[in-house]
Amino acid sequence: MPNENPLDNAACGLLEVAADGQIAAANSAFAQIVDRDQSALLGMRIQELLTRGSALFYETQFSPSLLLRGGLEEISFELLRSSGERVPVFVNAVLRRPDADREPRVFLAVFAARQRHRYEAELLRSRKEAEQLAEVVRRSSDAIVRLSADARIESWNTGAQQIFGYATSEAVGNPFSLLFAGDAFQELGTFSELKRGKDVNLETVGKTKQEQPVDVSVSLTPHLEAPGTLVGFSAIIRDMTKQKVAERNLLQAEKLASVGRLASSIAHEINNPLEAVTNLLYILNSRITDEDTKQLVQTAEEELARVSQIANYTLRFHKQSTDQIEVDLSMVVKGVLGVYRGRLQNSGIQIVDESSDCGPLLCYENDLRQVLLNLISNAFDAMRSGGKITIRCRELDRSGVKSFRIVVADTGTGMDQPTLERLFEPFFSTKGIGGTGLGLWISRDLILRNGGSIKVRSSQRANHSGTTFVLSFPRIDPTPFRSLTDN
Ligand code: ADP
Ligand code: MG
Numbered sequence: 001m002p003n004e005n006p007l008d009n010a011a012c013g014l015l016e017v018a019a020d021g022q023i024a025a026a027n028s029a030f031a032q033i034v035d036r037d038q039s040a041l042l043g044m045r046i047q048e049l050l051t052r053g054s055a056l057f058y059e060t061q062f063s064p065s066l067l068l069r070g071g072l073e074e075i076s077f078e079l080l081r082s083s084g085e086r087v088p089v090f091v092n093a094v095l096r097r098p099d100a101d102r103e104p105r106v107f108l109a110v111f112a113a114r115q116r117h118r119y120e121a122e123l124l125r126s127r128k129e130a131e132q133l134a135e136v137v138r139r140s141s142d143a144i145v146r147l148s149a150d151a152r153i154e155s156w157n158t159g160a161q162q163i164f165g166y167a168t169s170e171a172v173g174n175p176f177s178l179l180f181a182g183d184a185f186q187e188l189g190t191f192s193e194l195k196r197g198k199d200v201n202l203e204t205v206g207k208t209k210q211e212q213p214v215d216v217s218v219s220l221t222p223h224l225e226a227p228g229t230l231v232g233f234s235a236i237i238r239d240m241t242k243q244k245v246a247e248r249n250l251l252q253a254e255k256l257a258s259v260g261r262l263a264s265s266i267a268h269e270i271n272n273p274l275e276a277v278t279n280l281l282y283i284l285n286s287r288i289t290d291e292d293t294k295q296l297v298q299t300a301e302e303e304l305a306r307v308s309q310i311a312n313y314t315l316r317f318h319k320q321s322t323d324q325i326e327v328d329l330s331m332v333v334k335g336v337l338g339v340y341r342g343r344l345q346n347s348g349i350q351i352v353d354e355s356s357d358c359g360p361l362l363c364y365e366n367d368l369r370q371v372l373l374n375l376i377s378n379a380f381d382a383m384r385s386g387g388k389i390t391i392r393c394r395e396l397d398r399s400g401v402k403s404f405r406i407v408v409a410d411t412g413t414g415m416d417q418p419t420l421e422r423l424f425e426p427f428f429s430t431k432g433i434g435g436t437g438l439g440l441w442i443s444r445d446l447i448l449r450n451g452g453s454i455k456v457r458s459s460q461r462a463n464h465s466g467t468t469f470v471l472s473f474p475r476i477d478p479t480p481f482r483s484l485t486d487n
Contacts, residue, residue, distance in 0.1 A: 013089075013110030019064045019103060021045040033089065033112055035081040046108075051078040051086060064104050067095035076113065088113035143237035149230045151176045151188045163216070163239050165209035176235065181207040185218075188233070194222045195230075206237065215240040252426045256438065270311045278304055306339060324450075327365045329393050329406065330356035336372045340380065348386025358393040361404050361473060367446040374439035375408040375469050381431065382412025382467060395475065402475035407468060414465035415458040423456070447471060 013030030017023055023041050031038040034049055047055040054077040061072065071094040079087045090111045097104040137144050143160030145153055153171050161168060164179050171178070177185045184204045191200045199221050206216040219236045281304065285297045333355040337344070344351070361368070372391075379389045392407040415423065422428045424444050429435030447454050452473035459465055 013108075013112075015046065015108040015110065017046050017106045017108060019106070021047050021058070024105060030110055033087060033110060034079050035083065035085075049079055051080060054078050062093055062106060064095055064106060067093060067106060071095070079110075141239075143235075143239075145176070145235040145237065147176055147233040147235060149232050151185070151233065153178075154232065160237065163208070163214060163237065164206065170209075176233075179206055179237070181205040181213050188220070191220070194220065194233070197222055197224050203240065206239075215244045249426075256426055259436075259438070267311045271308065274304065274308045274311065278308070303342075306342065324362055324364055326360035326362050327368060329358060329361055329368075329404075332365065332369050332372060333391050336369060336376055339373065340376060343380055347380070347383075349380065349383055350386075350388045352388060352390040352392075354390070354392040355406075356393075358395045358404060361475070363450045363452075363473065364446075367450055371443045371446050371471070372406075372408070374443045378439060379408065379410035379412060379467070381435075382410055382414070387411035387466075404471075404473045404475055406471040406473075408471075409466065409468040411466040414460040414467055416460060420456065420458060447473075 008028045010027055010029060013033045014025075014027045015023060015030055016025040023044050023046055026038060026041040028038055031041060034041075036049075047058060050058055057075075057077070061075070071092065073092050074090045075093070077089050077091050079089050081087055090113055092109040094107050095104050096107055138157050140157060140159045141162070143156060143163045145156040145160055148154050153174050153176060156168060156171060160171070164171070176188070177183070179185075182205060184202070188194060193200050199219060201217070201219045203215070203217045206214040208214060217238045217240055221234050222230055223232045223234065225231045278301070281297055281301050285294060285301070288294045288297060330353070333353060337351060337353070376389065376391075383389075388411045390407065390409045392409075394405045394407075396403045396405055419430060424440050425437070426441040427437040428441075429437030444454055450473060452471055455470045455472075456467065457470075458467040
């Protein structure tokens with residue numbers, strides 16, 4: 001009875017076939033694959049259930065005499081369903097002799113190929129996913145490190161190699177603490193979270209092969225197998241240097257903003273009493289008849305004018321100018337030098353002013369004044385024992401591109417390389433409490449705002465020491481409309 005066939009429970013189609021192909025037994029799974037009645041299969045020849053090509057192949061390859069040499073595995077066939085539809089299958093075949101007095105029979109196991117294809121595709125996909133994930137790990141700029149249970153490095157990625165500078169072969173086998181400056185990771189056992197299966201996250205200082213410190217964040221994960229059995233750790237280490245620098249810059253910008261606010265309010269507070277004193281001196285002057293006293297009051301007036309100029313020019317550095325105008329550079333230079341008249345006298349410093357050699361420059365006047373003030377002030381500071389400051393202006397025309405070049409050169413002490421590398425940083429100063437370190441930082445900002453650029457050359461060679469700042473501004477020709485509306 002076919003229904004009692006013990007093969008019916010098998011997940012694949014099973015067939016017992018005589019030497020000529022006559023089906024002696026078939027399970028229900030096979031009947032399902034070919035979409036036929038299980039009992040109707042008995043007595044049919046298997047060739048009738050195959051496409052012509054497959055039938056031919058069956059006749060030549062599945063004869064008992066050939067199968068005697070060994071079974072066949074995963075031969076692909078096409079079966080015919082009752083509707084004529086073709087079903088791709090894989091077939092395994094073996095030859096068996098159930099009992100001595102009977103002819104040997106061919107036993108076939110039939111797998112629907114579609115299902116197998118799906119399994120294969122799924123397998124392929126998960127393998128691809130795993131490979132992609134491995135690639136992400138391998139290429140990550142974060143260091144990803146696998147550690148043994150006793151916290152030795154077992155493997156790591158290129159990110160780790162880049163951060164710490166060791167070749168993989170140098171790192172593997174070493175204790176994790178090799179990568180850190182302090183003793184944060186000497187003893188992983190001190191982290192009770194790890195024992196409880198929890199991650200540990202902390203920020204600390206790493207140490208490269210070249211013994212350089214690196215700010216890093218570390219995330220450690222324990223790998224537990226059976227509850228409580230530690231098999232190892234994984235660590236993800238991120239280089240925080242850039243982020244730390246950005247944080248520091250932000251902090252400095254904030255400091256600067258408050259310094260700016262403070263300075264402008266001081267300038268404001270100073271201006272009012274200053275104006276009052278100026279007026280009082282004026283009245284006083286008009287009432288004095290004695291020439292000597294008149295002279296004294298006049299000197300007081302001049303000094304006072306300088307104070308108000310300083311208050312206006314140097315303290316209000318963060319104030320935004322309103323509009324770009326055409327500026328006569330030599331007038332600005334004269335104004336700035338006026339501020340330093342007091343310092344110039346008896347300083348042994350010679351001023352060479354060649355600023356009247358070029359036409360008007362379209363820019364924010366206050367910005368330009370501020371920049372020149374800062375540059376000239378620095379030049380003074382660099383020439384405690386006298387020297388020469390040259391201020392020069394030229395109009396350039398390089399293949400139709402017109403620009404202004406302003407040069408401020410001194411014969412002062414000059415700068416060493418570390419100073420040159422940092423001089424535009426906010427709060428960088430070599431002058432101790434005498435300097436704010438803001439002058440050049442602000443100057444560069446103002447120059448950029450006006451579309452210009454600033455370059456510096458400096459030398460500390462004996463008898464040839466000095467510093468030259470070169471500012472370049474694009475020359476924008478004033479529009480003809482400007483002169484019309486000016487009238
Ligand atoms: P500060 O003048 O308050 O120190 P700056 O931003 O104006 O700040 O200048 C930064 C630093 O650059 C100075 O402390 C000095 O070391 C250097 N420096 C700038 N200009 C000159 C110069 N003309 N000669 C020598 N050193 C200079
Ligand atoms: Mg300065």
